[in-house]
Amino acid sequence: MSKIGLVLNREYTTRVRKKSFIIMTLLMPALMAAMMIVPGYLMTRDDTKERTIAVYDGSSILLGQLESNDYTKYKFIPEEKYNRVKDHLKTSDFYALLVIQPNVLNTKTVQLISTSNIPFDLKNQIQNKIRSVIEKEKMAEVIKQSGIPDLEAQIKATKSSISVNTIKLGESGEAKKSSTEIGMALGYIFGFVIYMFIILYGMMVMQGVMEEKQSRIVEVIISSVKPFELMMGKIVGIALVGLTQLAIWIVLGVVIFSSAKGLIPGAQHATTAQDIMAQSGAMAQANTPEQLDKMQDILGMLGSVNFPLIIGCFIFFFIGGYMLYSSLFAAVGSAVDSQEDAQQFTLPIMMPIILAIMVMMSAIKNPEGPVAFWFSMIPFTSPVVMMARIPFGVPAWQLILSMVLLILTFVGMVWVAGKIYRTGILMYGKKTSWKELGKWLTYRS
Amino acid sequence: MDLFSAQEVTKTYSNFKALSEVSISVPEGTVFGLLGPNGAGKTTLIRIINQITAPDSGTIWFEGRKMKEDDIYRIGYLPEERGLYKKMKVGEQALYLGMLKGLSRRDAMRELKMWFEKFEIITWWDKKVMELSKGMQQKVQFICTVLHKPKLMIFDEPFTGFDPINVELMKQEILRMKKEGATIIFSTHNMESVEELCDHIALIDKSKKILDGPTMNIREQYKSNIFDIGYKGDFAKIEQAFGKKYSILAHDETGRTNSLKIQFLNGSNSGTLLKDLVEHVEIVFFNELIPSMNEVFIKVVTQNSNSQS
Numbered sequence: 001m002s003k004i005g006l007v008l009n010r011e012y013t014t015r016v017r018k019k020s021f022i023i024m025t026l027l028m029p030a031l032m033a034a035m036m037i038v039p040g041y042l043m044t045r046d047d048t049k050e051r052t053i054a055v056y057d058g059s060s061i062l063l064g065q066l067e068s069n070d071y072t073k074y075k076f077i078p079e080e081k082y083n084r085v086k087d088h089l090k091t092s093d094f095y096a097l098l099v100i101q102p103n104v105l106n107t108k109t110v111q112l113i114s115t116s117n118i119p120f121d122l123k124n125q126i127q128n129k130i131r132s133v134i135e136k137e138k139m140a141e142v143i144k145q146s147g148i149p150d151l152e153a154q155i156k157a158t159k160s161s162i163s164v165n166t167i168k169l170g171e172s173g174e175a176k177k178s179s180t181e182i183g184m185a186l187g188y189i190f191g192f193v194i195y196m197f198i199i200l201y202g203m204m205v206m207q208g209v210m211e212e213k214q215s216r217i218v219e220v221i222i223s224s225v226k227p228f229e230l231m232m233g234k235i236v237g238i239a240l241v242g243l244t245q246l247a248i249w250i251v252l253g254v255v256i257f258s259s260a261k262g263l264i265p266g267a268q269h270a271t272t273a274q275d276i277m278a279q280s281g282a283m284a285q286a287n288t289p290e291q292l293d294k295m296q297d298i299l300g301m302l303g304s305v306n307f308p309l310i311i312g313c314f315i316f317f318f319i320g321g322y323m324l325y326s327s328l329f330a331a332v333g334s335a336v337d338s339q340e341d342a343q344q345f346t347l348p349i350m351m352p353i354i355l356a357i358m359v360m361m362s363a364i365k366n367p368e369g370p371v372a373f374w375f376s377m378i379p380f381t382s383p384v385v386m387m388a389r390i391p392f393g394v395p396a397w398q399l400i401l402s403m404v405l406l407i408l409t410f411v412g413m414v415w416v417a418g419k420i421y422r423t424g425i426l427m428y429g430k431k432t433s434w435k436e437l438g439k440w441l442t443y444r445s
Numbered sequence: 446m447d448l449f450s451a452q453e454v455t456k457t458y459s460n461f462k463a464l465s466e467v468s469i470s471v472p473e474g475t476v477f478g479l480l481g482p483n484g485a486g487k488t489t490l491i492r493i494i495n496q497i498t499a500p501d502s503g504t505i506w507f508e509g510r511k512m513k514e515d516d517i518y519r520i521g522y523l524p525e526e527r528g529l530y531k532k533m534k535v536g537e538q539a540l541y542l543g544m545l546k547g548l549s550r551r552d553a554m555r556e557l558k559m560w561f562e563k564f565e566i567i568t569w570w571d572k573k574v575m576e577l578s579k580g581m582q583q584k585v586q587f588i589c590t591v592l593h594k595p596k597l598m599i600f601d602e603p604f605t606g607f608d609p610i611n612v613e614l615m616k617q618e619i620l621r622m623k624k625e626g627a628t629i630i631f632s633t634h635n636m637e638s639v640e641e642l643c644d645h646i647a648l649i650d651k652s653k654k655i656l657d658g659p660t661m662n663i664r665e666q667y668k669s670n671i672f673d674i675g676y677k678g679d680f681a682k683i684e685q686a687f688g689k690k691y692s693i694l695a696h697d698e699t700g701r702t703n704s705l706k707i708q709f710l711n712g713s714n715s716g717t718l719l720k721d722l723v724e725h726v727e728i729v730f731f732n733e734l735i736p737s738m739n740e741v742f743i744k745v746v747t748q749n750s751n752s753q754s
Contacts, residue, residue, distance in 0.1 A: 014533060212530075216527055219522075220523075220542065223520070224517065428526070
């Protein structure tokens with residue numbers, strides 16, 4: 001057993017000390033954050049191009065009603081100038097020409113003429129402005145005709161917004177405020193993390209096995225340790241690399257999360273320097289009272305999620321799924337001589353896991369459905385699909401059945417992989433077929 | 446006493462017989478040559494000794510008892526197909542391999558320092574393996590094989606990739622370790638080094654052992670009564686006198702002394718040959734030609750395939 005320890009130690013330390021690992025581990029959260037923040041930032045950023053739009057209002061309804069904002073100016077022009085501009089838009093100083101026909105109240109259509117492509121935002125802006133002016137105009141007309149004095153205020157009072165608070169009754173009857181959105185988000189995140197780690201680290205196992213085979217060090221090593229010990233040492237060592245990376249990400253995540261929580265007034269006072277530093281960033285995003293409310297709400301609902309269960313299941317399915325797939329990847333790595341040969345075997349292995357991520361997408365929408373149920377029982381897809389269901393709550397018997405099936409399958413798979421591995425690592429120059437792999441299972445050690 | 450022996454070992458892979466009832470005995474403190482053409486089954490036998498594979502039938506003995514699992518820590522194995530982790534540092538890797546063979550970190554470190562200083566390669570310690578040349582890597586592999594002072598060392602083609610100076614260095618090390626009590630199984634196609642190093646040999650061909658014994662005895666056994674003779678005098682006289690008794694294989698009169706190769710036929714021996722010669726010419730030298738291992742190898746393997754076909 002101490003030999004497994006030595007192998008494991010080598011697999012772990014050589015990988016964790018790699019520059020690429022350290023950079024990846026520290027950079028990934030930053031990249032993830034950037035991926036979420038940058039598009040949002042770009043979208044909210046104002047269009048800073050200065051434009052002047054000529055407006056010819058044939059109906060006179062909008063005259064003087066289109067307010068210019070910082071970058072877009074509206075200039076109303078009389079008819080004779082309109083005729084000139086219409087023909088020479090290209091050479092004029094105007095970016096575009098907005099034409100409002102006299103019968104706009106009926107046609108509900110205006111024309112925006114430009115020599116260049118109109119940005120989507122600008123078009124929306126104009127549309128909204130005209131719409132609100134026309135709505136106001138129409139309403140004024142209705143109010144005038146009805147003769148009811150405070151009709152305008154009454155109509156305003158009918159405007160209302162609804163939010164649905166979902167409550168989930170626990171088995172013991174206690175009511176918890178839950179959120180479908182948060183369940184979906186958590187399910188998606190956990191399922192995806194498992195998917196990513198299985199592929200990433202499973203491939204790493206395969207590469208490691210192939211490296212040993214190609215560099216021909218494997219015969220020296222298996223004259224000291226049993227092939228099975230070498231394989232297990234590698235699989236477990238690499239799993240620890242993955243868990244280390246995950247642990248670092250969780251710690252970083254918790255630090256960021258708790259400093260974000262500290263920003264919300266009343267939730268917790270920002271005390272550390274880090275919190276204060278983060279404050280300026282978060283405040284820029286949550287600067288209205290409604291947004292603050294919402295954030296507080298989300299944080300409150302996150303608190304209602306059963307994190308110990310989710311984290312526990314996550315670790316279990318992470319390890320189970322990883323063991324199942326990485327032992328398959330190890331077997332493939334041992335059976336082939338080159339990267340190209342590996343292709344034909346990796347594809348069938350990847351298929352169920354890709355299927356799992358596809359099923360997961362529908363499982364987070366309908367976590368109790370038959371598709372979600374069956375795929376969270378099948379061991380090849382259960383790590384991903386079950387993780388997507390757990391935040392919504394899964395009956396204990398289903399969880400236990402799924403776990404037992406996964407354990408049985410991965411133990412069987414490790415055994416099969418060990419047999420293939422033992423023969424494969426010493427086979428060179430032979431193109432391996434599926435039939436050949438089957439034959440290796442029957443070889444005596 | 447035999448340090449190691451294999452008794453009627455048989456190994457079959459699906460429908461291919463790799464070894465059939467092969468028995469060898471390796472006396473303690475000797476160098477044992479394991480010879481045979483490519484694909485004869487040598488590597489399979491070596492893998493069985495290293496417990497990489499198990500025989501279908503037959504017994505392996507080590508130090509007079511059946512071989513145990515732990516015995517692999519007392520064996521050092523340098524395979525023909527060998528390599529190192531390319532991206533790992535030399536020292537770290539040697540340490541790892543030493544510890545896999547059961548050495549503690551401290552012992553492995555001490556032994557490694559000793560070897561690295563002896564071979565004057567201490568500056569390689571922190572280099573990555575891929576920065577070393579093939580010959581340099583071989584040196585590191587050699588050290589890793591003998592680091593844990595195994596009782597039995599198995600070298601499969603240990604000299605390929607070395608320059609002549611390093612080949613000599615390795616040979617001296619092997620002979621020194623033998624003197625210190627190590628037993629060595631040596632597999633190679635280089636018959637000159639077999640003659641130089643091996644006390645015993647076994648020849649395996651087509652999964653069967655076809656020849657074994659002390660190297661000198663085997664060469665004696667395959668000698669064919671050929672003598673190399675240097676003389677002064679007239680070749681015609683010899684030719685005339687010898688008639689049917691001897692056959693003259695070659696003669697050369699261009700050198701300082703004339704020479705010829707003679708094989709004697711039935712009813713004669715070195716005594717009668719000498720007597721017959723002295724009567725006609727003055728003898729400068731008289732040598733019995735013993736076949737080289739190379740000749741023995743070719744002869745035995747060719748005979749074996751002829752007898753089977």
